[in-house]
Amino acid sequence: KQEVTQIPAALSVPEGENLVLNCSFTDSAIYNLQWFRQDPGKGLTSLLLIQSSQREQTSGRLNASLDKSSGRSTLYIAASQPGDSATYLCAVKPDSNYQLIWGAGTKLIIKP
């Protein structure tokens, strides 16, 4: 059974720092992996989607990498800003299943 883990559960860093959020999964047979952002009281917004054949995706200050063989993905945030404060979730889509398997998220706080 696919399981997705995000460590740490919470992270607090000063503004301006570069940081990495981690996502690990137990079964390397995935179709894609997505990173989402969740703001308090709001829905989830998709940030980046990496297909299983890709190694990384970039959007602005965000870069997501995927290493299927080791069951890991990282979300790199460059030059962090207070507006980046949110909970970041990763979700894996198994090969033959529409359902997404979600991590519990990392709550990120960027201190001004």
Add this chain to the structure above:
Amino acid sequence: NAGVTQTPKFQVLKTGQSMTLQCAQDMNHEYMSWYRQDPGMGLRLIHYSVGAGITDQGEVPNGYNVSRSTTEDFPLRLLSAAPSQTSVYFCASSYSKASGHSYNEQFFGPGTRLTVL
């Protein structure tokens, strides 16, 4: 486009009561799904639908019913609320050939925070 809308935003129920959480999308998406989010856990899929008239169970379907009579609406019914159903509920939709949205690109509603006493 309003995107995915959910009502109500907050709800308090007593054990044994029933209610319906509403979800609507105006993007002509074929796929719709309901998740619950509990503290310290990832989102868990309750039910999903791949088109009008077609629904299927997700990971945690017990205690919930769904129907999909139209493309736009996907209500979630709690038959007899229990304290274990206290959670935040999210509706999501995806996939429309006409709009170019792939089924990988899920759009989420703002959520309904439900408390069962």
